[in-house]
Each structure stands twice: as structure tokens, then as C-alpha cells.
Amino acid sequence: MTTPDTAFPLPPWRTNAKGNLRRVGVELEMNGLDIDRLAAVAANFLECKVEPSSRYERTLRGDPAGDWVVELDFRLLKNMGREQRMEEDLGDEIKSSAEDLLKWVADSLVPLELVSPPLPMDRLGEVNKLIVELREAGAKGTTDRVANAFGMQFNPEMPDTEAETICAYLKAFMCLYDWLNARANINMTRKLTSYVDPFPAVYVRQVINPAYRPNLPTLISDYLRDNPTRNRALDMLPLFKHLDPHRVAAHTGDKLIKSRPTLHYRLPDCRIDQPGWGMHLAWNDWLEVEYLAADAPRLEACCRAYSEHLERGVGRLLSRWAEETRRHWLRKAE
Template sequence: MDQNVTETALALDAFPPLPGADGDERKDGRRTGIEIEFGDLDDEPAAAILRDCLGGDLSHPKAGQWRLEDSRIGGLDLYLDTRLRPEATSEGAELAVDIARRVVPLEIVTEPLARSRLPLVERMMDALSDAGASGSRDGLLYGFGLHLNVELADPENGTDMPRTALAFALLEPWLRARDPLDVSRRVLPFTRIFPGAFVDALAEMGGDADLGHLLDAVDAHISDRNHGLDLLPAYAHLAPDRFARRQAEAGAVKARPTYHYRMPETRFGTPGWSLGYEWRRWILAERVAADPDCLSRLCALRGDFENVPLRPPHQDWQDRMTEALGPLAQLAPEGGPGAPQ
């Protein structure tokens, strides 16, 4: 067998398939956009790395912003991650960007990608790391994120959304205990854990809740996007009229049929860490959502510990969660990247 074919197959093994709307795994059907924040590498050499890894045509439309077209993963953007980024290229704008480079991260944003393209993103990330790009653990206040924008299994009606939101909400304290976030990520407001009242409301509804019940719970308990799983873009897509009544968020959320999974941090240089590692932790939530028996076990376990604080998670609760998950727990190894699976 051709060595390149073998290497591609092995790389793809790190990215288990996403379930479809009917719960069956589909080889390449659902797409995922990737957002990667990093520091300590200037935008021009970073842009050159993207072109060298992925091919395509590179352009520099504005100060602090680059665009790669027709690459092996389609189009992607690289820019300084700041709302103060200039809207034009000029001598003054370039000076402002030069100052901003010292204090704000760069961000790469891809278009929605088929699963078969994800190993190429991982190789690009390895090249950035080799060139000196830093992650969240390289600076006290870096807090750089890696976001996955995973397409809903049912982008028209969101029938998968209540179960997936429930699965993630039940798993979230356990996931954070298995592999704690760096302090630089925890002190920033972007990835707060779901409120306990929200999780309790979802657990009480169980796996048979419909989208309306989920949105009722979101309206009652979720006030902004700053959680490990941001449900508001999908809410705005599926129920635009209802979402428009949420005045505080209506102007700040881009409606799209995706789970905006924003809990992961960028960890360039950490042994064992990769895009595939974070992907598998998300896949755990999807597989729990697709398994009614497992979802029921986790709901019941939440009830067993109703009066026990789970922040930090109680050790007995962690152990019982691991037991309830069975082999699925291997998708999120205890101890984080590099731990035995």
C-alpha cells in the first residue's frame, strides 16, 4: 500500500466520525469549522506557513489580516484577534497592527470542513508550533482558545440539539476534572461552566425533551455566549424570531447551525496534545447523546448527587461517572494529553 495513503488513514483514525441525524456515523457528512488562537509568531511568517502547508493563493487585504484561497482545505483567514484591528491598509494602520502584535493573539478561521480535511489542519498546527507559535500555557494571561464549530446533525430542525446539549452539560464537570483548564483560560470569562440550575433543568427533562423545552431552559438560565459550549448561534439559526426577543444577544450572535464548542485551549508544545485530542473529547458528548441508555444513566447519577457540590467535582461522583460511561471514557483520558488511553 502507498505510504501516503497509509499515513492518511492513520491520521484520520484520530478523528472518529460524527453521528448523523439518525444516530448512525457518517463518513464525511457533517462539517466542522476550526478557530485557532496563538501568540509569539508574527502574522506574515504565520501566513507563509499556512500557504506552505496547504497550498493556495495568499493575499494581504488589510493590515493584520491575510486570506488563503483555494488551499487543500478551501479558504481560511488569519488575522489579529482584536476588534481594534484596522479596516484598511495604510502606514498608520500598519503601525497600529505592529503595536497590537505584542499584546493580542493571532487567529486562524477555516470554512466548514469535512472530517477527511481535519488531519491537514493538524499538520498545519504542528508546523506553526515548530515555528515558535505559543499556546495558552506559555504565558500567564494568554488564555488562547481552540474552537470547534460542529454542524448540527439536523441543521434544519435541530432535533439532535436537546440530547447533545444535555450530554455535554452532564459531562462538562467530569471533562474539566479529567483534564483541568489552564489558569490563564479559567480566569477569563469566555469558558464558564454551565450553571447548575441549567444542567438540573435539562437532566429533569431527560433525553426526550424537544427543542422548545431546551430553548425554554436556555432563556431561563443562559444570559450570554461565554460558556464551554455556546448554544446561541444554533438557537439564532433554528428559532430566529424567538431569539430576536433576546435583545442583549441578538446583535452579537451570528446565526449558524453549529455547536460552538469553545472550551478547549490551544496547547502548542504540550506533549500528546493535538486537534484530534480535542475532537475526541467532543465526540464523547455526541456518542453519549446518541446512546439513550448511557444518557439515562448520567441523568440518574446527577439526581443521586443533587445536594453534593460538583465544583470541584466530588471524587465519588467522578468515579461513578467514569463507570457509567464505560469504554466511552477512553475518549477523554484522565490526566489529559499523553495519558494512556
């Protein structure tokens, strides 16, 4: 185990329901390297062994936290790459040509994705060091080309799955969203893809009402009514599928929703080719959500202030909530 990086302080809720240090899964989208080069650089740093899973997937084995995965983030190609083909079969030749064409398009538009296992929070410094290795090897991120709508996503494990705790995270995230969005300075191409949409205003107003204290079935049903999509800056569907798969399935048929006891934070760009960029930048902003969620009196006061801001109508255009957040609702004024 490496020494914890001071760039990655721990949140106030540090342990999960079993009393172990909470974990975080990390997903980095990039191009500039082919799949084997990306896998080799990551495996060398992590002291893992590369095993091909398919033509478009590599598994890195040997990390005590679990397997890392390198894959082309294009579901159709991955499915085709897993199929066994017979060279003499004419149908397979046609399929191969179609696959080659898709691969040619994908090389320009579709990122490779490096996906970590759930890492103990005190290992996040290793992710930053790996980012440096990948940058030096030639990895490119969001700002390298206009078409690079690449993101960095991370999945903080929940400290528990009580409705009160989940609701506190939602309230805190909604209150801080404008500030987080301004800080992230999202690439325009990613904005146009709708992968990181904000929550609908009507749902925000419902959740930040201090009187909103639903039980778990109501919390999940309310969310699904207004957000039956993965395209949210904070995607709750993996957590809700983990807790109530039948309820989620009744509202969305999206097979890409993965069941896991985590939040899924999708907002940050992946600017891996920029010197000085690393996961610590988004992580330290995310910690403001963690601290606000864990501080019930401050959270309630912030919700009331944000509710009042939203009720100003046209008048709220005269004040910027992101600025009010910066001055009043962070742990320390910037």
C-alpha cells in the first residue's frame, strides 16, 4: 500500500456499512494510444499482467483491489469483437468488413476507456501518478480535438444506503451544482452530447425542500419519474438498480446501467494531456458535496437559501448562485 497522497484528503464519512474504508472506482476516457499500448503502460505502472478479453478489451490482472479494464467505449464493436468468426464463411467476411469500417470511424470519434476496480480512497494518489505516465506516453484528452467529448467519471462508494443519507447527497449536489459546473468548465462538445445534463428544475425544487424526507421506495420512484436516464451529471441509476432492480427496470430499459452501491459522478472532462491536470482537481471539488451532505444543519440552511434563490424568478438573474455558493456555502471561502 502506498502512502496516501495529501492531494486527496478523505471525506467526513470515511467508512462503508461494513466499517471498511470507502472505495472509489475511476473511469478515464482518452485517445492518442492504441489499446495495447494503453494497456501496457497501465499494466507496467500497476505491476499487473495484461490478458486480452476480446479484440477491443484488455483485462489487467494482479491488483489486490480487483481487475482493471481497458476497452474501446463502443458497445457494438465490443460485442462484435467477442464473437468467434470463421474465415471461410461469407457472412463473416461481410461482418468483418462492417467491423473494420466501424473501427475506422471509432478510431477518430470513440475513446478508449481505462476503468479501475473499486479502489480504497487512500489509493487515489496512484491514479494521479498513472495519469502522468499515460500523458508522457501520448494519451490525449477532451481538449485535444473538437470531437473529443471525453470525460473522467468516478464512483464513490456510499457510506450506507439509508434513504436519509442518499437524499442528503442529492440535496448537497443540487445546491452545489452551479459552482461545480463553473469549476469544471465543461468542454462544449461534451455539453452538446447531453451526457452530463443537470437535474430538471421541477425535481430540484422538490428535493431541496427541507420538508422532503422520503423513504427509500419514494425516493427512488421520484427520481425515476423525472430522471429515467443515465444522462445526468450525478447518475443515481447504478445505486438505485443495486437497491431496487425491479423498480428501475420498470422505468428504464437501458441495459448499460450497472448495479453498484455507489454514486456515479460524470461531470468532469478528462484533460489528461494537459500538464498539471489530475483527478485531484475534481476530487477536491467533490469533497464539498461530501462535507455538505454530512453536515445536516448547514445542508438544511443551504437548501433554504437555494430555494429562496430559485423563487426569485427573474430577480435571480441579478445574482449568481455559483458566486453565492463560493462565498457562503463551501467549507472555507475561496
